[in-house]
Amino acid sequence: MKTRKTAIPLAQTLRQQLLWIGSVLALGFLILIFSLGIYSADTLSDKLMWLEAESVVSQSPDQPLPRTPGMSAWRQWQNVPLDLQQVFDISNLQPGDSLETEQRNASGNYEYLYLLFIEDPRHGKLYLISRHPADQVENAFGDFLSETLLQAALFTLVIMLIIFLVIAWVLRRTLEPLSLLSEWAGQLKTHPREATDIQFPITELNQLARQLQEGVSHVQAVNEREQQFLKHASHELRTPLAVVQASLDTLQVQTANTVASRPVNRALKASNRMMQLSEALLWLARESNKTIPQISVDPHALCDQLISDHRYLLEGRDTQISQHILTPELIIEEPLLTVVLANLIRNACQHSGPGNISLQLNSHGVSVTNPAETHQHNPEPGFGLGLQLVERICQKLGWQFHFCLDRNIAVASVYWNRPAP
Template sequence: MDWAGDTLMKLEAQALLRQSLREGGAQQTSDGYLSLYQSWAAVPEQVRSQFGSEPARDGEVLEAVVRNAGEEAFLYLLPFQTETGERRYLLSRHNRADIETLGEEFFSAALMHSLLTTLAVFGLLFALFFWLIRRATQPIAQLSAWAQTLGTRARVDAPHFEIEELNQLAQRMQEGVSRIEAFNEREKQFLKHASHEMRTPLAIIQASLDTLELQTGEAGKASLRRAQLAGANMALLSSALLWLARESPQALKRERVTLDTFFQAIIEDHRYLLTGRDVAVRLELSSDIIKIKKSLLHIVSANLVRNAFQHSSEGEIVVITDSEGLRLTNPINPEDADANVEGFGLGLELVRRICDKLQWRFSVDLTGDGAQVNVIWSPTSHS
């Protein structure tokens, strides 16, 4: 408000100065509200007494308050120099009531304009900030979108970023994924070759065992039977490993399986593991018929039954089957719980991987005195 008032007085001073020149340089020129004096001596005495001695600085508005008949008024005095270097004095007089009224109006208008200006500035700042944030995060979003293609067939070369650190990060990510893929490929090839190499000696062993069965009497047939069972399981295991590695030349077929007959055969094949031990087996087998990948079901079931028989303590093993899945429980000694878990080894990992690939639900729960294994085959595997 002070700046606006000072500027207005300077403009009025120029206007009155031109008017004074037109009037021939009168000692006082007035428009009713403002008066222009040619010298300090021309200023009325009562005004000079309010400001004291002659002002030393030009261009600075001086203010004084006068009282007359109980009314207050403001005097504003502006000393300035003309273009010719002559000094002039502009005097303005206003009542307090007029100043307060105009001041309130001016303040309200200034406040409204300031508010609008502030909102506009903040709007521009917000837009600028939003643009900067988007510009800063866009490379991150590009990097994230590109990273999602790593390890897939849709993988492309890393885009070039303006930020060099992002280029370095993308390169490290690509190198890391390449190393992992190379490692997985080596393991896959090893699994493939190992499974293929197993097939020939397994076939020779199986043929030799069949020949020995014909040449051996009844006393040795039980041992030969277990050896033949082990060979058959190894052949199934080899097929399963190739299937897990996706190297099998043909997909495993679904076959019709009668659950009680299927699981009774598995139980009998592994019952020799309980010889000389006080362990009973209780079977609750359903007679349902399901259509499922029989070889994989045999590997899963045989591994779980064999582990239960091997690591069971004295008590009762319970095998329950129905059209939805298998549940097997066996007692364990709490002191040997950790050993029992470790005893699953490759068998448990193979079962887990087969179930994951077939989308079967598989879980192992250990309690203080027993272990429970659940396998729920996917409903889509039913006929």
């Protein structure tokens, strides 16, 4: 079974995504600037050599070329000291090219050597050689790179802060209409007739709000029609049921101790159940909180009677009913309890497969367990519409109704006095 992910608010989701995007962008900026810093440091030596070359060619050709330990210039490669000629390979050297190498000097210290070959109209060919101690170059390179990265990091932080502030402002402005829609939906849930003003700054939200309002109005109209139907139907049934009841009472007296007394008694019991069902439906259709008085009920006699009334549903089927009554008396709403028990038993009998139907009742509630019937055309076992009536009664009385289906075993339970865990 897959574990359902916990839902989180949209604002939190957007903040998390923004954090991830910002982290990736910041890391990308740092990598880019670090790469640019290294590239700039590598090209810095070439730029310095060109600056030194420009200072040489700007002088008069009659002036002697510089011959210092750090910088020397030569017009002919043959005139370059032999030790420097052995360091550089100029076989493929073209005007404007530069070479770089590292060697150990006479004192045993490492130094960097740079060669730049240029061709000037006034001076002709020039070979400029620059040499610097390795530790000075590395220190200068490190200082340059540190300063570059520090400035890059500060620049990145400033840019990212500005981006975050702008996006946060945009998100807040974007979520404001959604918050208004959420508040309006809450008002629509509690006061559907008052939540008629639909004026959101986003067209799609207005369309969604109208669809929600139309859906709620449709459901409300259906519920009102259902309540009116139940109210009228139950009210209209009271008179003919009362006539039938009175007639059956008369027949019961007239057919006492005769062969016809048994079917008359069954009809009288069925009429009583119809009266109870009609009263229950009428009570459900009312919007008032008027309660039905509680009276003393014998659960043994009531369950025996209801099981006997519904045993005909099991004719020709390999199904039995067993009951376990653990309390001798209940103080409860007797008409509604009768309707609930009758529907639970009828549902179990109608949708039970071969096996045993178990009814367990105590002072806290009742539970009916049956093997669920599986049809070839519908592999999912079902349950009857009577359980919907049971659920409606439980909701209005404050009882707890549970129905579960596990491995083709159906369990319908009603608790009117749930014990503490």
